[in-house]
Amino acid sequence: MSVLSVLLILVVAFAIWFDWNMIKPYVERQVTEKTGREFVIGGDLDVKLSLNPLVSAEGLSLANADWGTQQPMLGVDRLQFRISLLDLLAGHVVLPEVSVSQPKILLEKSADGKRNWDLKKEEKEAELPKIGKLTLDRGIVFFRDPKTKTDITAKISTDGAADAREASINVSAEGKYAGLSFAAQGQGGGVLTLTDETLPYPIKAKVEIGTTRAALDGTITGLAKLAEMDLQLDMSGEDLSALYPIVGIVIFPSPPYQISGRVLHQKSEWSMEGFSGHVGESDLGGSILFDTGGKRPMLRGDVVSKVLDLNDLKGFIGARRAPQPQDTPAEKQEKKASIEAQRDRLLPDQKFSVERLRAMDADVKFTGASIRNKDLPVEHLVSHLKIDDGLMTLDPANFAVAGGNIVSNLTINARKDVPAAEARIDVKRLQLPKLFPKVELTHGAAGVIGGSTRLKGHGESVGALLASADGKFGLVMSGGEISEMLLAALDLDAAKLIKLLFTGDKNVPVRCAVIDYDVKEGIMDSKAFVIDTEKTIVLGEGHINLAEETIKMKLSPQPKEWGFPSLRTPVHIAGTLKKPTVYPDKMLAIRIGAAVALGVLATPAAALIPLIELGTGEDANCRALIASVKQPQPAQPSRTQTKKKSNN
Template sequence: MDSTRSSKTRFLRRPPSRRALLLLALGAAALIALWVLFDWNWFKGPLESRVSAQTQREFRIAGNLDVDLGRVTTVRAGQLRFGNAAWSKEPVMAAAEHAELDIEIWPLIFRRSVRIPEIRLVKPLLRLETGPEGKGNWIFGDDDGSGTPPTFRKIWIEQGALRFVDDRRNTDIRIDVNSLPPRSNDSAPAVTLKGGGRWANNRFTVSGRAESPLELRNSDKPYRIDLRASAGATHAHARGELVDPFRLRDFDLRMALSGQNMEDLYPLFGLAIPATPPYRFDGRFRRDGQIWRYDRFNGVVGDSDLGGTAIIDTSGDRLLLKADLASKRLDFDDLAGFVGAPPQSGGGETSNDELRAQAARAAADTRVLPDTPYDLTKLRSMDADVRLRAQRILAPSLPLDDMDAHLRLEAGLLRLEPLNFGVAGGDIRSNIRMDARKQTIQTHAQVALRGLDLGKLFPDAELTRDAVGRIGGDIAIRGTGNSVAAILGSADGDIALGMGRGQISNLLMELAGLDIAEALKFLLTKDRVIPVRCAFGDFAVDDGLMRARALAFDSTDTIIVGEGSINLKDESLDLLLRPRPKDRSILSLRSPLVVSGTFKNPSFRPDFKRLGLRGAAALALTTIAPPAALLATIETGPGEDSGCGGSYAK
């Protein structure tokens, strides 16, 4: 036993052979040489091949490759290029001057999947675009589903650029991107955005912040944004969530929208809205399939408040706008664009440079009726179903109280049914039909006036301050033309207005009858009122010419009978009013009055050439009575004197 232990001890103490030492030295030298000479660039080829195979895109590393080994291995590389979809004209989808990628090794080896917890990029460029069939280049693999896309979690960007191109929609956007500090260690850093380009062929700029660009590939997870964009004078501020933002499939945003003129929304969104003063709105902006909703928005247009809900339906052949709008205080001239006229621009009115220039031209024009033609292309480009209710109307020159309008537009056929106004304690109810399906618009208008208070019609006139009476009537006209002036200038139809019993300033009647003595007496003492028995005007309209069939004003003091015409085509007046005072004033001139001039500059003068020629007038003044069609529209009042006119002594 002792001999055995002694032999083992001698074996263990035996020095290694020369051969063993040589082999050990060679192995150590080989390891040192490998350590000194090893270059990770040897693995660029296999790595490029692996990524290319997994994504079905070409991947190249033109710079150096360096690796820190571990369970999560860090790969550093320079001058990276990642290929684009086969259908794209641009060969590169993504590039970076420098990149660091953390790659999980075990999934890469055993599951053959690329899992990248974090990417750090310096001066990256990412090009996102949609193909001819609407497929995005961010969708990897062939149509048969081959190829497994890599999985990303975080991305850090320094001096990056994002470009989005959609040739079908004439859209090309470039945005500079930089990462913000992450909210937590597990969250993907958000980014700041600044750039612009073309949206639907309209130049615009954008700035703000958004979630990590990696979230763009997740079409089911909401993508949060807070962006401000401007296209000319139109500005938008969107904040909230998008789902599949490049298809704009679904989103839920707060959207503030403002601009100088709502007419500018047509090239941006296809909304054919007439010219307006500056506007601003804020509301909830959502999309559900092909339905876009602007819910519970509030704001102003010019000097009017406006709120409600608007829906844009893009599922049909034409865009459909449906809206339910309300205004608590509507400045009436803010609607001037709907008739082709500019809103007022003076006296503190909200306006813009373009509308101020239009208002200046309108003020210098000798005509009153708007002659700006309607845009037939716009009228045919979309459909609409819009309801607008105004509780109070601001119109200093018009005694308007409220408004209820319902506009329908379908394939160029526009209907306002109804277009109702509360006016001077009464109302004006209208139905208007404009057919723009042909080159020349054909218009039909039915207007009913009921119970308009004479005193309230002219609230600022001293001579009508104490006037009492209710005015009613009917207007039925049809015309052709592409502007308000052209439509009225070609109009045919009937216009009839009348008033029953009431009262009016005696001074006004004396001035109308040119009774100088009576007029001076009331001017020097005190005006008083006298009863009105009736007043009416009945016109036949033929090719824009209104011819008086019956025109009279009868009071206990004076009776006036008129004749003549009003030309809507050239806006001229040609009326002869024959006043005959019923009293015996020795200074009563009893001269006819000539109403001439234009709508903008009317003229009232006595016709002294006809002074004393009263025979024909006397015959005409013996009896007058309103046309039968007017009797149902005016409040004639009870009593023996309610009949208009009647016989009297000459």
């Protein structure tokens, strides 16, 4: 036997009987130095020699950061891989087979934003090995971020395809995201393509976060950093405002919705082109762009609803939301109590989310091409919403109503803790018969209504803003005709109503109708309330308290001609704005009582005297009244300011 043969036998014998555990300290030390974290091989280290030696190691662990919640950051029950010696001699690391059994990875952030996966950096980036077949058995990844209230556990496995670049990843996850319940099922592309930041990585998944559900199918380039994205997204949920903690986009509360579209992402921009869907009973479509690259995120959009139900916009003005399935028992009880407290009130008292108005900027155009609403004769809506560092403007909000327009400009300044608001509303050429389409007595009427409202206030809700409002409110109608029966009903003239029921209704020319209120600290005082026809003038007086939501008005008819018989009497409107009551003045009872008394005590003819109208009413100065409404009034001091001046 030659010396070379003996040496070869000794080398083989050494390799076969060598205890590879003896080099564990060296391997552990090398990995620890390169990562900056303690690396331990707790089990056996073994190598089976061949042209592709099989290396196996058990009980591997890599320590977590010092501030981490638990140790280790990485744990693997068993790792096996084959290494190609021929490729290694050529300077390339090729692993024909890799098998990882029960890996556990803990990824977490600290409260101040540190990441435990930021390891010690090498001066020169190491070249990743080429892997053939990859098997991942029962892997678990934990992700925790206390700042965003996120704690997710994901189970990961592979299909075990022949090529690791084609072996797809299967993921199932659950836990909490942004404090909401989280569940997901998904499938990704090849394992190794995850590390290639230049290749689009295919992904298909279904996700549920709270009451928000999403299905996505497409590609993500640079998965770790979400460098680029091209996804088909189908999303649905109970409330659009629930998207804020998930994606940071501020949307007003809404009814249940469903939206589909193509999501594109590059750099700091996220866009959804040509999306479509519905919110409540309204359809929705258009394009939106969300840019996170500025000082604050910016939302731009052009949204169109072909058929809009106004009830779906109640959340925009702060309507109360019913308890939702994801609410805690305490939250559900609080919402129920809030709804009960609001039951007898008309004005929304839901507080504005000031922090959300400050969280992002916006420039969104919205068009409601056709309006569906059974109570209001609204035809379409055009609006433009802007938010700039907590300053929200709605300019315009143009409603096509009853053949005319109601053009609004609203500003809410939420840069301070208590928002301040200013509203300008112009009413242009509303047609009387179209304004009350369900009231038969207005079908034959004619007349065009206009007016303006100017209000300023402060408060944390729509109700609070109006309760503190200063300004004016006015409506006018010049010319036209109204039903004589409607006028008699307004006068509570029972005798004329009975007569018209037999002779038939007819229209009465209107000289003018003017409603003019001064508003101070939420109290609307009637400056002028006049309905002037050729035969009768109706004068109103009283006030509306927006803080208490009460009304106290008196309408007094004054005929311009002698009339008999007549039971015309003043009318009182009182109670709450939501449930007002209408009742006749006590004068009616006095007149009836006087007629009965005279008929009993005097003669039957004398009983007719209280039923005679003397016709003392006079024409109103319509031109001056209308001019008063149309001309802007100087700002009046509030009651608080007046009291302060009087005390000085």
